[in-house]
Amino acid sequence: xxxxxxxxxxxxxxxxxxxxxxxxxxxxxxxxxxxxxxxxxxxxxxxxxxxxxxxxxxxxxxxxxxxxxxxxxxxxxxxxxxxxxxxxxxxxxxxxxxxxxxxxxxxxxxxxxxxxxxxxxxxxxxxxxxxxxxxxxxxxxxxxxxxxxxxxxxxxxxxxxxxxxxxxxxxxxxxxxxxxxxxxxxxxxxxxxxxxxxxxxxxxxxxxxxxxxxxxxxxxxxxxxxxxxxxxxxxxxxxxxxxxxxxxxxxxxxxxxxxxxxxxxxxxxxxxxxxxxxxxxxxxxxxxxxxxxxxxxxxxxxxxxxxxxxx
Amino acid sequence: xxxxxxxxxxxxxxxxxxxxxxxxxxxxxxxxxxxxxxxxxxxxxxxxxxxxxxxxxxxxxxxxxxxxxxxxxxxxxxxxxxxxxxxxxxxxxxxxxxxxxxxxxxxxxxxxxxxxxxxxxxxxxxxxxxxxxxxxxxxxxxxxxxxxxxxxxxxxxxxxxxxxxxxxxxxxxxxxxxxxxxxxxxxxxxxxxxxxxxxxxxxxxxxxxxxxxxxxxxxxxxxxxxxxxxxxxxxxxxxxxxxxxxxxxxxxxxxxxxxxxxxxxxxxxxxxxxxxxxxxxxxxxxxxxxxxxxxxxxxxxxxxxxxxxxxxxxxxxxxxxxxxxxxxxxxxxxxxxxxxxxxxxxxxxxxxxxxxxxxxxxxx
Numbered sequence: 095x096x097x098x099x100x101x102x103x104x105x106x107x108x109x110x111x112x113x114x115x116x117x118x119x120x121x122x123x124x125x126x127x128x129x130x131x132x133x134x135x136x137x138x139x140x141x142x143x144x145x146x147x148x149x150x151x152x153x154x155x156x157x158x159x160x161x162x163x164x165x166x167x168x169x170x171x172x173x174x175x176x177x178x179x180x181x182x183x184x185x186x187x188x189x190x191x192x193x194x195x196x197x198x199x200x201x202x203x204x205x206x207x208x209x210x211x212x213x214x215x216x217x218x219x220x221x222x223x224x225x226x227x228x229x230x231x232x233x234x235x236x237x238x239x240x241x242x243x244x245x246x247x248x249x250x251x252x253x254x255x256x257x258x259x260x261x262x263x264x265x266x267x268x269x270x271x272x273x274x275x276x277x278x279x280x281x282x283x284x285x286x287x288x289x290x291x292x293x294x295x296x297x298x299x300x301x302x303x304x305x306x307x308x309x310x311x312x313x314x315x316x317x318x319x320x321x322x323x324x325x326x327x328x329x330x331x332x333x334x335x336x337x338x339x340x341x342x343x344x345x346x347x348x349x350x351x352x353x354x355x356x357x358x359x360x361x362x363x364x365x366x367x368x369x370x371x372x373x374x375x376x377x378x379x380x381x382x383x384x385x386x387x388x389x390x391x392x393x394x395x396x397x398x399x400x401x402x403x404x405x
Numbered sequence: 406x407x408x409x410x411x412x413x414x415x416x417x418x419x420x421x422x423x424x425x426x427x428x429x430x431x432x433x434x435x436x437x438x439x440x441x442x443x444x445x446x447x448x449x450x451x452x453x454x455x456x457x458x459x460x461x462x463x464x465x466x467x468x469x470x471x472x473x474x475x476x477x478x479x480x481x482x483x484x485x486x487x488x489x490x491x492x493x494x495x496x497x498x499x500x501x502x503x504x505x506x507x508x509x510x511x512x513x514x515x516x517x518x519x520x521x522x523x524x525x526x527x528x529x530x531x532x533x534x535x536x537x538x539x540x541x542x543x544x545x546x547x548x549x550x551x552x553x554x555x556x557x558x559x560x561x562x563x564x565x566x567x568x569x570x571x572x573x574x575x576x577x578x579x580x581x582x583x584x585x586x587x588x589x590x591x592x593x594x595x596x597x598x599x600x601x602x603x604x605x606x607x608x609x610x611x612x613x614x615x616x617x618x619x620x621x622x623x624x625x626x627x628x629x630x631x632x633x634x635x636x637x638x639x640x641x642x643x644x645x646x647x648x649x650x651x652x653x654x655x656x657x658x659x660x661x662x663x664x665x666x667x668x669x670x671x672x673x674x675x676x677x678x679x680x681x682x683x684x685x686x687x688x689x690x691x692x693x694x695x696x697x698x699x700x701x702x703x704x705x706x707x708x709x710x711x712x713x714x715x716x717x718x719x720x721x722x723x724x725x726x727x728x729x730x731x732x733x734x735x736x737x738x739x740x741x742x743x744x745x746x747x748x749x750x751x752x753x754x755x756x757x758x759x760x761x762x763x764x765x766x767x768x769x
């Protein structure tokens with residue numbers, strides 16, 4: 095440090111709240127990042143880092159003016175509206191835990207490079223346009239989760255509302271329990287972008303409505319005798335795959351799809367996903383993989399049969 | 406100002422309800438809490454509540470809640486009411502002045518009892534007389550609009566966000582065993598005081614999230630039976646349909662639900678229970694004009710209970726939950742958690758699946 099240079103830090107409640115640098119202004123950006131992201135100083139295990147700040151604990155992202163802290167940040171959502179909650183979330187570090195969530199919409203919309211855990215009930219359109227972030231919800235989720243999501247993961251330790259994965263085009267949604275109506279409506283895929291949705295329990299009516307791509311799996315775990323899916327599954331389905339585990343005898347499929355018992359080769363495509371799913375929620379992969387699975391695909395011989403004209 | 410297409414308004418109506426199966430009274434604060442997390446579902450052009458059990462001291466009288474444009478319309482309306490009813494009490498409904506609620510009309514309530522002489526002369530039941538009076542006032546008496554007409558219940562509605570409407574009407578000062586609430590986002594009809602939900606007739610009240618595509622077909626049918634749709638809003642017709650099916654035709658709640666949200670013919674045909682198939686076929690055949698199509702989730706309030714119902718395609722969301730003697734219904738689980746963070750048995754009813762909650766006999 096130069097002779098006349100001086101540094102003063104203002105610390106309150108374990109957080110850096112301000113600093114004054116005279117002459118030597120090195121690392122100013124790092125300090126600003128610590129203030130802005132409310133990074134708890136106790137999480138800085140190395141005192142050396144604090145004395146001689148370096149960029150080592152930060153990840154630099156090209157084109158991003160922010161230096162993101164790696165430390166876990168807790169965001170109290172109580173009385174925050176969705177705009178303010180998302181603003182604070184955008185400014186947070188790479189890991190963030192939202193507590194006291196109650197119905198705020200659009201959480202993590204369009205976000206990437208973040209791991210977000212949510213306590214409480216997130217509002218509609220959770221993870222809409224998600225672009226790589228990982229979201230975990232330790233409760234139920236509401237409607238339109240992962241609307242038009244492009245990449246990343248959404249894990250729901252409960253049930254999910256209607257229209258989950260609406261027009262989803264990449265990434266994965268894992269639901270521990272049941273899904274509402276229209277799960278996977280208009281899911282699509284392109285080359286290596288294949289979205290996957292796995293529902294642990296049962297799904298409501300119109301599962302995979304207008305499905306154009308991607309993979310939907312319904313496992314029927316703890317279904318308590320309920321039918322795997324409600325009425326009118328696969329209405330307008332014209333792409334992608336659907337795997338249903340268990341008894342499908344009571345399900346009425348429309349004429350535009352075919353269904354048959356899944357072969358070992360069919361299942362190979364989803365085996366890794368299922369193992370990962372089981373690890374996430376503590377299910378036994380052996381039991382889950384033992385099936386039996388039914389594979390539903392569009393009837394490619396005549397996909398538009400009865401949809402528009404009686405041909 | 407930005408026009409439609411230039412700005413996205415992330416909204417849809419909000420509905421909520423809470424009821425105590427034991428008939429335990431609670432203030433309007435509980436239902437108001439439910440509306441807060443759903444704020445973004447409304448746009449400030451309508452909010453309202455229905456409360457049951459709030460007028461125990463006048464439980465045998467019909468409580469008419471009326472909007473008046475001015476003193477003249479009030480005098481005219483009072484003169485009309487006095488021809489058929491004894492007014493045992495009339496007063497201004499107490500409100501708070503709030504900057505959020507403006508352009509309030511004069512808001513009065515009257516506790517009335519039909520003259521026995523009128524009933525015997527016209528050879529009608531007292532409910533019919535009340536219903537006819539409500540239709541006459543709303544259609545014929547300019548500047549007067551009855552928005553609540555049941556016994557021991559009342560609707561409270563205004564143009565504004567529901568939280569503000571609750572504060573405006575001082576709902577924290579009322580105690581009822583059952584409450585419904587609504588936040589409005591009008592899509593193709595004007596936002597005005599009469600057009601806010603709930604819509605009521607006698608003790609039936611309806612809060613509705615959705616948009617009825619069968620409105621005109623339903624309206625034409627129901628107007629044949631003396632109901633007049635005067636409020637420029639689709640929900641009104643549901644209130645009259647429910648009155649017609651439940652009070653006039655004496656259908657059970659379950660049957661009425663199967664009329665307005667009838668299963669598809671293919672779904673009926675696939676039902677393994679023959680008796681059930683015949684019942685559903687009968688209802689669809691007898692009341693085809695009362696099938697309500699298009700998206701809706703509604704809560705019907707009545708003395709002693711609630712019924713929640715989704716359209717058969719379930720184009721709107723609805724969740725229910727329970728805690729001890731309380732049952733909660735709302736468009737979003739977050740609203741239920743706002744009323745009771747520890748609510749259990751969170752459940753999303755299927756399309757056309759009626760959820761009926763009744764208070765135990767004698768407790769209301």
